[in-house]
Amino acid sequence: MVKRARLIYNPTSGREEMKKRLPEVLQRLERGGFETSAHATIGEGDATLAAAEAVNRGFDLIIAAGGDGTLCEVVNGMAEKEGRPPLGILPLGTTNDFARALGIPKNLEQACDLIIQQYSTDIDVGKINNRYFINIAGGGSMTELTYEVPSKLKTMIGQLAYYMKGLEKLPRLKPIELYVKAGDLEFHDEVMMFLVGNTNSVGGFEKLVPEARMNDGLFDVLILRKCNLAEFIRVVTLALRGEHLNDPNLIYFQTNHIEINSPDYVQLNLDGEFGGTLPCVMTNLKSHLQIIVDESGQSIYKKTLIETLTTPFQLKERIGDDEHDGHHPHQPRE
Ligand SMILES: Nc1ncnc2c1ncn2[C@@H]1O[C@H](COP(=O)(O)OP(=O)(O)OP(=O)(O)O)[C@@H](O)[C@H]1O
Structure with missing residues (x-):
């Protein structure tokens, strides 16, 4: 049976690859058994509307082609919808943190072939106020640089654009006052930044929140206390090597619910884009979204999916026949 897929792509993502290669991608998916129609986004928020519409129209698969944004x-378009289909990813952005965490190939043909294989698994989604994220949320020093870099510069020099912006901002680091509540933990202090990870893949690095797994029902929270520039550089250098977790400047814990507030104006970064301001309440929605992975569910970082859920099941058996045989859409078949 031919399945219907909806490809939602950002023509401006990364190096604008999708603009040039759309016919080839549609053909490849078609040959793999997916009758695919495409929607090119026209600006901020359009992919959300397009995804919600795709769920309403009953597509068997939604494919997001672009970057983390x-x-x-x-x-965000799918998260609140009943009967949402699985989500496939063609990573065409600049950093592609989430796709990297899952081990989805950057090569477009290989990424299409992975979708065609039709294996999926359930992952957690972060709810923050009335929005959603799947990779990382953060605020404070340096977290804002991902959405401050002009897209033209990203198209020209890729990820280097983020590092240049980071260096430019370094001398102007400013602490923020933060109130944090997570279960029994209550914390009030001046801090440089906070990160709440659903995965361990942040800005092209995988060791900042090294224990974050996208299917454990938990966020990994990293808070860097107020420090001077020399200390900041020292801790960040340690963090990039994954040697920071015992540093006294850092707080690291796991939780499925966290409330963060501040008397300061603090912008939130959601999956690399501007996502409103504090205060916020975040809840981990366990196994909320079905996502396409490779057959083994193995990621290049090996540990981004915890063991028990790394056995994906075939969509082939699932799409379209759940209603008929009473099989629950989120349970693998025996
Ligand atoms: N047609 C368009 N023109 C300009 N901007 C767009 C258009 N369509 C979508 N956008 C915006 O572009 C933003 C950034 O895109 P995206 O994240 O896909 O690419 P990227 O920034 O190059 O990659 P990454 O986030 O992985 O670094 C999206 O959040 C979206 O709001």
Whole structure:
């Protein structure tokens, strides 16, 4: 049976690859058994509307083609919908943190072939106020640089654009006052930044929140206390090597619910894009979204999916026949 897929792509993502290669991608998906129609996004928020519409129209699969921003918008369009289909990813952005965490190939043909294989698994989604994220939320020093870099510069020099912006901002680091509540933990202090990870893939690095797994029902929270520039550089250098977790400047814990507030004006970064301001309440929605992975569910970082859920099941058996045989859409078949 031919399945219907909806490809939602950002023509401006990364190096604008999708603009040039759309016919080839549609053909490849078609040959793989997916009758695919495409929607090119026209600006901020459009991918959310397109994804919500795709769920309403009953597509068997939604494919997000673009960077983390586009992916986050698509997730926002799907997250509250009943009967949402699985989500496939063609990573065409600049950093593609989430796709990297899952081990989805950057090569477009290979990423299409992975979708065609039709294996999926359930992952957690972060709810923050009335929005959603799947990779990372953060605020404070340096977290804002991902959405401050002009897209033209990203198209020209890729990820290097983020590092240049980071260096430019370094001398102007400012602490923020933060109130944090997570279960029994209550914390009030001046801090440089906070990160709440659903995965361990942040800005092209995988060791900042090293224990974050996208299917454990938990966020990994990293808070860097107020420090001077020399200390900041020292801790960040340690963090990039994954040697920071015992540093006295850092707080690291796991939780499925966290409330963060501040008397300061603090912008939130959601999956690399501007996502409103504090205060916020975040809840981990366990196994909320079905996502396409490779057959083994193995990621290049090996540990981004915890063991028990790394056995994906075939969509082939699932799409379209859940209603007929009473099989629950989120349970693998025996
Ligand atoms: N047609 C368009 N023109 C300009 N901007 C767009 C258009 N369509 C979508 N956008 C915006 O572009 C933003 C960034 O895109 P996206 O995240 O896909 O690429 P990227 O920034 O290059 O990659 P990454 O987030 O992985 O670094 C999206 O959040 C979206 O709001």
